[in-house]
Every structure is written in structure tokens, then in C-alpha cells.
Amino acid sequence: MEYNTQREHLKITDYGRNVCKLIDYAKTIADRDERTQMAHLIVEVMSQVNPKVKERTDYRHTLWDHLMEMSRYELDVDSPYPITREEDEKLKPNRLSYSDSKIHFRHYGRALEDMVRAVAAMPEGEEKSLLSQQIAHTMKRQYLQWNRDSVDDQLIVEQLAELSEGRIKLPEGFQFHDSKLYIDAMAAKKDSGAKKKKKKKNKQQ
Numbered sequence: 001m002e003y004n005t006q007r008e009h010l011k012i013t014d015y016g017r018n019v020c021k022l023i024d025y026a027k028t029i030a031d032r033d034e035r036t037q038m039a040h041l042i043v044e045v046m047s048q049v050n051p052k053v054k055e056r057t058d059y060r061h062t063l064w065d066h067l068m069e070m071s072r073y074e075l076d077v078d079s080p081y082p083i084t085r086e087e088d089e090k091l092k093p094n095r096l097s098y099s100d101s102k103i104h105f106r107h108y109g110r111a112l113e114d115m116v117r118a119v120a121a122m123p124e125g126e127e128k129s130l131l132s133q134q135i136a137h138t139m140k141r142q143y144l145q146w147n148r149d150s151v152d153d154q155l156i157v158e159q160l161a162e163l164s165e166g167r168i169k170l171p172e173g174f175q176f177h178d179s180k181l182y183i184d185a186m187a188a189k190k191d192s193g194a195k196k197k198k199k200k201k202n203k204q205q
Helices: 013-027 032-049 051-055 059-070 109-120 126-146 153-163 179-204
Strands: none
Touching (some): 013 032, 013 059, 032 051, 032 059, 032 126, 051 059, 109 153, 126 153
16 A cells, blocks of 8 residues: 555645546657647646636646646746746756557547556546546547547547557547537637747747
8 A cells, every 4th residue: 555655745736646647658758749748738737636726816837837847847848928937946857767668549648548547547537527528528529639530439449448448438429529510629729829839930030
């Protein structure tokens, strides 16, 4: 049995130990784009696990700051915000070791498969259920990036079960959104990213 006194101290307790484990998984992902995708997913989970943070004016910036602090600033990703930190915490990160395990479904990427494995290992409960649903939606979004002409929701459910070795089960009544909603959201995110890059480039000129 593992006792809390034997575990590593949590930098921020509001999000729980399971979120910290997901951050540790994210740090092992070699591909920067996949690592960034995982970070965005974890931030969404953090907002659900600790809904009180949404009471803050710029809560998403706060979530990204908390994400970086919990990673000890070792999570090298493209953050949508400048990360603020205390001067005395500016430590040189340790060299990270990366996983070379085989990807089962390339259109989902290694980051999502790592997330599935991490969530599958969690005890049953509300947090695991929320994470599982978030993963399912992300899988459909990733699938649509690979093939927008045809998407089978049941196939995604089956692939989630395969990746989790049957340890992740979506709650009764769970439904995916219409494909158009995912596609529109991806287009909006891409457009927003392009505008930010253009704005940054103009500032540098």
C-alpha cells in the first residue's frame, strides 16, 4: 500500500495527484507538437477538476501557469500565454528520457495513447469518467483531421477500448458531437493560431 506521506509532495493540491501523473506522462513525449496537444488536453481536464479557477478573470492563463509550475517548468510546449514564474524557481530542467513504444493508431498520435494508458490506470470515479469523455472527443477530433469524409463513432469507441485494454468505459448515454462542430472548432483554432503568429511577427519587425 502506498501512503500519501511516502508520495512526492504536490506543488499545487487543487488538481490532485492524477493530473500530476498525466503531466509526468506529457514530459516523456518526444514530439513537440504531440506534447503541446497533450498539454492542451491536460489544461481542459484541470478546468473540470478545479472549476473554481474559472472565477478568475483570465483563468486560462492561470491554468497554464499552474500546469508549468506543477511540471517544475520542465514541460517544453508551445503555450498560448507567456509563462510567469518566480525568479528563485528558474531551475535548469533535467534531461528527459523519451518513450519509443509503438503507436497503435497513427492518426491519434503518441500523446493521446499515453493519455489513454494513464487514465486507464486510474481508479474508477468521477475524475476518470470526465477524462475518459474528454479523450473520446479528442479521438474524434483527431480522426477527422485524418479522414473528414467518413467517421464512425462506434469505431472510435472500439479503438478506445482497445487502447485501454477494456479499462476505459464511457458512461451510459455518452454521445459524440456532430462532426461539423469538431471541424469548425479546429478551423477556428487554426485561424486563431495564424493570427497570433502574424501579430508576433509584426511586433518583431
